[in-house]
Amino acid sequence: MTTEQLQHVMEQLVPIISRAGEIVNSYLKKDKQIENKGTIDLITAADKESEEFLFGRLREVFPGDSILAEEGNTHEGSSGYTWVIDPVDGTTSFAHGFPAFAVSVGLIDSDKQPVLGAVLTPFFNELFTAYRGGGAWLNGERIHVSKAASLSVSLLGTGFPYNRRSIMDRLLKRLGAFLHNCHDIRRTGSAALDICYVAAGRLDGYYEEGLKPWDTAAALVILEEAGGLSSKFDGSKVDIFVPEIVVANPNIFQEILDLLSKV
């Protein structure tokens, strides 16, 4: 798709993701109908209704595109493009009424490369958007990664996957190494938001293992267009279908990789 075509797609996507955000917000004051998908992995009525809405609208507006959504809705299209949906990223936060949750909608091409993404935080009404070649934006203003010059003066983000109990030693060892070498670490509870916060310079870097494509597809375009770098833990090219990611401003990216390789 050309930059102009991507811009047109974004114009169509914004009202759709905004409506999904309203659906999610409406459950803050209602019974969230919290159920368990796993021991600590939750699903709520907001996850289901947001996904049903996004799936239905994207099928109507972009009938040729495939769709891959977290809670199980899939559609096989013929265009070569796939919408990757997380109807509520940060369900644990949402279920507890902690406001750092997001709706994430990304578009990937036939090579599985993210080309367009929108991440909305319904509680804060912040909309992060980007498409290839169009820059990264937060509520209509350009965003860029931070200029933090070294890990020692950085604020990092991370997350802890649902299988954490079986990989606790590794997670804590890594966490300890980073805590020892940076200003501090934040855990928002939404991977999409963490990556957008790196794009906006609110965090300087972020790493996490145990991720799914819907956690990262949208946010990675935003990160890239904001001047950020990304890779797997070993420095190789990021793949949204491989569950580990490092993102950071270019000044500290290599330092994060070096530390990851030591722990």
Ligand code: IPD
């Ligand atoms: C989770 C969030 C969280 C991350 C988990 C994800 P969900 O997604 O992104 O920050 O640490 O690994 O699974 O389940 O809330 O959509």
Ligand code: CA
């Ligand atoms: Ca998620």
Ligand code: CA
């Ligand atoms: Ca989710």
